[in-house]
Amino acid sequence: MTVIQDEYVGQTITFHCEYDDKFKSHTKVFYRLKEGPVHVLNSSQSSQSSEEKIILSDSHEDQFTVTIRDISADDGGVYLCGVERYGSDPSITHISFIKEIQLNVYSRNASVQVQAYSSKSVFITCKFPQEFRRNKKFIQKxxxxKIIVDEQNQWVRHDKVHMYDDSSEGLLKVFISDLTAADEGTYRCGVNITDDDLFTDVKLTVNQVDHFRASSKASAVIGESVKLTCDFPEKHGETFKHICRENEQKICENISSSEQKRFEFSVSSAGVFTAIISNVSERDAGVYWCGAETRDTHLTSVSLTNQHQLTVTMPPVVGREGDSSEIKCPYNAKHSREVKHLCKGKCFTKDAQNIIRSNEVNKPRISAKDETELNLFTVTLSELRAEDAGIYWCAVRDEFNLHTELMIVMKDAVTREASVGGSVSISCQFFRNHMRFFCRGDQLNICVRDGVRVSSNKRTNGRFSVTDETSAGVFTVNITDLTEEDSGKYWCAEESSGSFIFTEVHLRVIGETTSSYTERETSQDKEKSETTSSYTERETSQDKEKSGSSMIVAVSVGLILLAVCLVLVLLKIKYNRKHGIGSSTPAQLPIIPSDGLLCTSVSFQKHEESLSDAALAFSNEEIHSDYTTVIYHIVPNSF
Structure with missing residues (x-):
């Protein structure tokens, strides 16, 4: 068992440690945790000096007592009472601990320095002994x-100072916001007791200059995470990081222990840390403060330096023209029996349009159901139109409001195809003369958040530009120098006060691939080769025809000359016979170079490009393959 004991410096305290009757003759021991076995007392000792600081006394019946005299702040800690047990091995000591004692030692007049910052807030918690948890607490500047806190377990305000007397924990909480130089001073945080007051002096300093970032606004979607960035003085780098949420009285209270597991802290740089809230729910909406926490024996102080306004929304709902969509409204179990509202615009404001209530019958195109066992109010909108786009609010009375966006996608999509290096024009219809933009992304919320290329406010962006034809209700987006990476899904969008209307756009950019280019190149080469081959064949045929004609002419001339020569030879033979001239002694007559020359040398030279190597050769003595020589000796005649 564990016992908490609160005492003051200088007092004497006695602990009672009960044990089972079977241990009455056993040795009793007293230990202090974390400090080692500082006090090991043997109850079998016959006596102890009354001058000793720690005295152990055993009644040998059902308990032994430990007395600590003149306690100091250093005596605070955790102690253990126990008895020795006998084991089989006498060299080993076995101890059974029967009680744990948490000793808190307080000074009657403690003093703590607390530093805060102008226009920020500070949260101070004063601790008192448990025996005084029911006594009235006070603040005195x-x-x-003295400012007496008359009510317990609720916040009480006195000017700028808020106080909370926590009777269950024996704590006095003090919260001071919107600090100014006038708030500096010494605050006495105390408790009334019979003979005297027990208090801690809090010396508050308000620094007029700070370098912390201004208040910020953040938005989180239910089920997702959100990151809050906080500052703290670098000299407090070793202190605890702290985050709290304002209640309805605008007092920043600690996050409950059941929720703390969803909060994660990490230091990103010197003087800066982040608080990440995971699995966000509707109850996380509100104002948060963060800062550095400093702990003292009697007091904990938090200097709050950053304020964050966190808005929680439901995930956006996307509906297509002509189809149906559901808007789901979760609510706290405490509201299960109350009327739920769905409004276009924030409910209970003059501009809000009531869509349907949980206690109404269904309307044309609108139906609703309230599932109290699931704490869920669901509204179905059917036959969706462009004018249905907008921000819808779920509400219970005017204390619970949660909103979502209904985005409408038009039925007809736009498809375009273009070539690499070229350009394309994409025209989209708009319904109202509001801001228009063109973005890229498969998901609409990502497209709106991260994919905007051009808009009514930014008409050119690199290769993208936009023009309006207001009279025709059309805006046109031009994209130049297209690449294959430009292929994908785009959206033409129109937005007015959170009302989004989208037209889906599919762009396909076609490029010349290597294979098709090679095929065309091969085809061209083939055609070129066929052309060259045809040309060569025609050229060869012409050469053949030319060569053949030359050969025919040459042969014809040769044959004519041969015939003439043969006639001359026959005439010569006849002449010789008539005059009795023998052939054995031929006369060597000179050749007449002019009119006497009837037949001399005929040579048929081989043509280099001739298709045939054949040649005609006539000679009385020799036949040559390359040419033929015919020689006749002619005598002059009378004619």
């Missing part, structure tokens, strides 16, 4: 009159 400098020498002014």
């Amino acid at each position: 400098d020498s002014s009159q």
